[in-house]
Every structure is written in structure tokens, then in C-alpha cells.
Amino acid sequence: MSGPAARSSSGQSARRKLSASDQATIQQAWSTLLRRADSIADSITLALIEQEPAYLASSAPDIAAEIRRSTREHVRQGLLTMSRPREVSDTTREVWRRTGRERARQGIPMELVLKAYTLGSRTLWEELMIERDQYRLVIDERLLLLAGQQLWRALDGQYETLVQAYRRESARMQQRDIANVLAILDGLRSGRGGDPAFVLEARATLGLSASQTIACVVGVLDDQGESPLPAPEDALDQIGAVSHWNIRDGHQFALVALTRGALSGVVEALVPRVAGKVGVAHSPDGLSSFAAAYRLATLTAETVEDGEVGVALATDRLPRVIMAADDQCSELLVRHALGSLSTHPEPQRDTLLGTLAHVLASDGSPTNAAKVLFCHRNTVIYRIRQIEELTGRVLSDPQNRLLLTLALVKTGHWARAVDPGHR
Numbered sequence: 001m002s003g004p005a006a007r008s009s010s011g012q013s014a015r016r017k018l019s020a021s022d023q024a025t026i027q028q029a030w031s032t033l034l035r036r037a038d039s040i041a042d043s044i045t046l047a048l049i050e051q052e053p054a055y056l057a058s059s060a061p062d063i064a065a066e067i068r069r070s071t072r073e074h075v076r077q078g079l080l081t082m083s084r085p086r087e088v089s090d091t092t093r094e095v096w097r098r099t100g101r102e103r104a105r106q107g108i109p110m111e112l113v114l115k116a117y118t119l120g121s122r123t124l125w126e127e128l129m130i131e132r133d134q135y136r137l138v139i140d141e142r143l144l145l146l147a148g149q150q151l152w153r154a155l156d157g158q159y160e161t162l163v164q165a166y167r168r169e170s171a172r173m174q175q176r177d178i179a180n181v182l183a184i185l186d187g188l189r190s191g192r193g194g195d196p197a198f199v200l201e202a203r204a205t206l207g208l209s210a211s212q213t214i215a216c217v218v219g220v221l222d223d224q225g226e227s228p229l230p231a232p233e234d235a236l237d238q239i240g241a242v243s244h245w246n247i248r249d250g251h252q253f254a255l256v257a258l259t260r261g262a263l264s265g266v267v268e269a270l271v272p273r274v275a276g277k278v279g280v281a282h283s284p285d286g287l288s289s290f291a292a293a294y295r296l297a298t299l300t301a302e303t304v305e306d307g308e309v310g311v312a313l314a315t316d317r318l319p320r321v322i323m324a325a326d327d328q329c330s331e332l333l334v335r336h337a338l339g340s341l342s343t344h345p346e347p348q349r350d351t352l353l354g355t356l357a358h359v360l361a362s363d364g365s366p367t368n369a370a371k372v373l374f375c376h377r378n379t380v381i382y383r384i385r386q387i388e389e390l391t392g393r394v395l396s397d398p399q400n401r402l403l404l405t406l407a408l409v410k411t412g413h414w415a416r417a418v419d420p421g422h423r
Contacts, residue, residue: 018146026147029139031083032131033124034076041075042068044123048116063106070099074120082150096158100165104173110166114159121155180205185246185255193288202287206244206255213258214283215266216293218301219276221250228252228276235269253294263313270311277304281314299324319409330410337407341390355383357408357417364395
């Protein structure tokens with residue numbers, strides 16, 4: 001038996017015999033190569049270009065420099081993984097995935113990419129033996145062999161991750177032409193989803209089925225035109241979502257097709273990468289309602305406070321989204337609902353609005369509101385009387401409570417009441 005199966009079998013045997021002390025010795029051995037990581041990587045790059053000149057035939061600009069940069073990153077991450085595996089394994093797998101996608105886009109054949117990984121692993125093994133012989137690295141023959149077995153097991157994992165990313169990117173490139181995709185996205189955004197012929201073309205271009213759940217993600221570019229979501233495709237790939245992105249009119253937007261899970265998974269996937277204001281909205285009728293979902297997601301993004309970053313789901317912010325949809329109407333509602341309280345002098349006005357928000361959030365209970373506000377119940381009751389006098393609205397009336405709640409959503413006091421961490 002040879003190849004990955006043999007390495008797996010021998011690796012399982014090695015893991016059963018490996019003590020914590022032995023593992024620490026092996027990890028320390030790999031860490032000694034970190035100081036020479038870049039020079040080792042550069043020698044791998046030279047050997048790779050020498051042995052595989054087809055790399056230089058890639059249409060990618062300055063491919064030699066890209067290979068050198070990538071090899072340095074791989075060698076350093078690989079050594080960190082071997083010396084401190086629990087700390088960097090996720091980071092390292094992301095490097096493998098990104099390389100698979102990049103090499104597919106550069107048109108470099110997969111077999112050459114895999115040869116490069118094999119060459120790199122063999123070179124690291126040889127460098128470890130050189131380190132032992134020339135620098136008197138303290139590691140015996142048995143542990144040196146086990147270190148080699150670990151290295152080849154890691155290579156198997158690299159192959160699997162890289163090949164999957166490479167194939168996915170290749171399929172994506174084959175299924176769509178970027179210019180066509182952008183034109184389709186623009187058409188859907190502008191309302192062409194109501195045209196059956198256009199919908200059929202869109203499905204074929206984007207590789208979508210009629211049954212997939214469709215969502216829209218919209219992010220607001222900052223004043224310098226920077227994206228609020230760097231590399232969002234990578235995050236959505238991890239949850240099995242297919243996404244197609246475009247930038248128009250100061251917004252970065254995407255059509256996201258889910259094969260599993262709920263829209264909340266899209267939000268959770270994007271949160272670690274968000275650098276601006278982003279909204280997510282469901283398109284309930286698939287492609288035909290995408291234009292409406294785009295408008296809803298845009299309004300949702302605008303509900304993220306200025307100066308803050310975040311990803312918001314439209315259904316989680318419906319009152320604020322409704323208020324953001326028409327500024328004139330929302331301002332009219334605030335003045336109508338609050339009456340004289342809207343022009344009451346500060347800081348009394350802010351105190352009364354904050355009290356009103358906490359009372360409404362506590363189902364009208366002065367006692368519960370007082371606990372949150374850290375004041376006496378009678379103080380809250382006195383403020384309620386002031387509020388009712390200034391607004392002309394009795395808080396026991398359900399319609400009054402609804403109007404006042406919407407007004408507080410617009411002023412921002414409601415968010416501070418229901419979310420103590422809100423600023």
C-alpha cells in the first residue's frame with residue numbers, strides 16, 4: 001500500500017504512539033525553520049519556475065512575483081501549522097482555498113499546482129533534515145520520521161482543500177461571463193425580473209434553479225469609495241451560498257442564492273468581514289421581486305447608525321426601515337405623535353423621551369421602567385404625566401402607544417431602550 005492511504009494508516013499508528021513530550025519536540029523542530037521561512041520559500045519558487053516553465057505562460061500579470069509571494073505565505077503558514085497547529089489551522093486552510101481560486105482564475109493547470117505543493121513539502125522535509133545535521137537540532141530518528149509523516153498528512157489536507165476550491169472556481173468561471181453577469185444584475189435591480197424571458201436568461205447566466213431562495217445584500221460605499229464588504233464571496237462560500245456581486249450608484253450589492261439554511265446564516269457569515277453599513281433582504285418571489293428586495297436592503301443598510309458598522313436583516317428592523325422609506329412622512333409622524341414634546345427644551349426633552357421609551361418597552365409598567373432607569377417609581381409616574389400633557393396622548397391607548405413607538409424609533413430613543421449597548 002502506498003500514497004495517501006498508506007500515509008493515513010501509518011499516521012494513525014503514529015498518533016497512537018505519540019506522547020505529549022514527543023509532539024512538543026516535533027513542533028519545536030518545525031518552529032526552528034521559521035527564521036528561514038522566506039529564504040526556503042524563495043528557493044522553492046526558483047525550483048518551481050525552473051522545473052515547470054508553464055507557470056510563466058499564465059496570462060496573469062507578473063506571475064513570477066505572485067508565485068514568490070504566495071509561496072512565502074504558504075511556507076510560513078505551513079510551518080506555523082506544524083509548530084502551533086491549534087492557533088492557525090483555520091487561517092492556513094483559507095490560504096489553501098484562496099490559492100485554489102487564484103490559480104483557477106490565472107489559468108494554471110491543476111496538476112502544476114499540485115506539483116508545486118508536493119515540491120514545497122519535500123523541500124520542507126529536506127530543510128528539517130539539514131537543520132538537524134548542520135545546526136544540531138535535538139530530535140532523534142524516530143521523531144524525525146514522525147515529523148515527516150505529519151508533513152505528508154498535512155499535504156493530503158492541502159490537496160483536498162485546494163482541489164475543491166480550484167474546481168469550484170473553474171465551474172464558476174465556465175458558467176458565467178463577468179460582463180453578462182453584471183448586465184443581468186443591473187437588469188434585475190432595475191425591475192426586469194417581471195420579464196419572463198429575462199428571468200430565464202438570468203437563471204441560465206447565474207446558474208440558478210427556480211426553487212432556490214434568493215436574497216439581496218446591499219452595502220454602502222464610504223466617502224472614499226471603499227467597499228463595506230471585502231471578499232464577501234469567500235464568506236458566503238462557507239455556508240454553501242452562491243453570490244454574484246456588482247457596484248452601482250455608491251452601493252455594493254449582490255444576488256445571493258441559498259442552497260440550505262436561512263437568511264440569518266447570510267448575516268452571520270458576513271458579520272466578521274463587514275467594514276461599513278450593510279443590509280440583507282429576502283426576495284420572496286425569486287428573481288421577479290429582486291428589485292423590491294434591493295430597495296428594502298438599501299433602506300435596511302441605512303438604518304445602521306452613521307459612524308458604525310454592521311449587517312442588518314430587513315425583517316429585524318422593519319419599523320426603522322419603514323420610517324427610513326419616506327423622510328417627509330416620518331418627520332410628520334414624529335411631530336404629530338410627540339406634539340409639544342418634540343420642541344420641549346433640552347435636556348428635559350431627552351430625559352422624557354428616554355423615559356417614554358423605557359415605559360413602552362416595559363409594557364407600560366412604571367415599576368419595571370424605574371428599575372432600568374435607576375430612579376424611583378414615583379419619578380417615572382411624574383414624567384409620564386408630563387409626557388401625556390405635552391403630547392396630548394394617553395399611554396393606555398393602543399394607537400397612541402404605536403404612534404409614540406414609531407416616533408421613538410425615528411428619534412433613536414427606542415433603540416437605546418431595547419438595546420442597552422446601543423450608542
